[in-house]
Amino acid sequence: MKKIHALSLAAVLLLAPIAPVSDNLPLASVVHAAAQQDTIKESTLPAKAADDKDEERSVEAPVPWLLVEDHRIEAYDANGKCVTYSSHPLLRIKGSARAPLARGLDAWNRQEAQDAKRGFDFAYEYKKEDRDNGVLKETSYFDYSVITKWGRVDEQMISFCSFAITYSGGIHPMHGEGGTTFDTRTGKKVPLAALVTNREALLQALAAAFHAQYPGREEELFAFDIREQLERIHPAEKALDTFSWYMGTRGELVFLYSPYALAPYASGDFTLTIERADAPQLFIDAYSID
Secondary structure (H helix, E strand, C coil): CCCCCHHHHHHHHHHCCCCCCCCCCCHHHHHHHHHHCCEEEEEEEECECCCCCCCCCCECCCCCCEEEEEEEEEEECCCCCEEEEEEEEEEEECCCCCHHHHHHHHHHHHHHHHHHHHHHHHHHHHHHHHHHCCCCCCCCEEEEEEEEEEEEECCCEEEEEEEEEEECCCCCCEEEEEEEEEECCCCCECCHHHCECCHHHHHHHHHHHHHHHCCCCHHHCCCCCHHHHHHHHCCHHHCCCCCCEEECCCCCEEEEECCCCCCCHHHCCEEEEECCCCCCCCECCCCCCC
């Protein structure tokens, strides 16, 4: 990625026509938009219904008191073509109840917005370089995340799965899934340590889940052995901090492994689900489902 030197930056700001842009966008995007006569627009869209096939919008929440939206940033060239875009989900509580959760979600929204702006800036800078070099003129670059699945949502916890994808040139986009879980009463994120007994029991349950859910595919793994592969990506010194997970509607734990986590890109994603009945020794009574 090219660096912007102070002299050329000042020249751009003084001489280039300024396109309408948000004050909150990264400076590099503002400068490049001005230099190339691009227009940057921001909008907020409602969440989609569960059966909607739009892959670039979040799915609505399963409860009426939780509002889901997507905030989108788009850059258009002088001909009105979208050259770069980014979006991220927003979560808000309807009404005055659940104030601690509302504060926790506000903090999460701010972090998501910062991440989305960095992602937009990254994609926009690469798009600028490729436009300057005449590469992939008809292809939009993007960096966005959406909520794709809702797990447990009740008066104890809200838990969901997000999908993120980015493309800034190359053969294919990069994508991954991640889980997020909040305590409804406190508004704080729920750590995995509050739900499971220990790392050893978890690794045993994950290995068993892999054998049950992906039979015959162990040879695809980098280590050719699921337990060894799990040991590699979840080292003991990190305890339970390296897992991506969310809690499902039945109280099961769903662990998410994006391409390159367990196996090469061609093997795709792996999702390992641990039911309470299959590993009773793993689960702590906290956040139990009656």
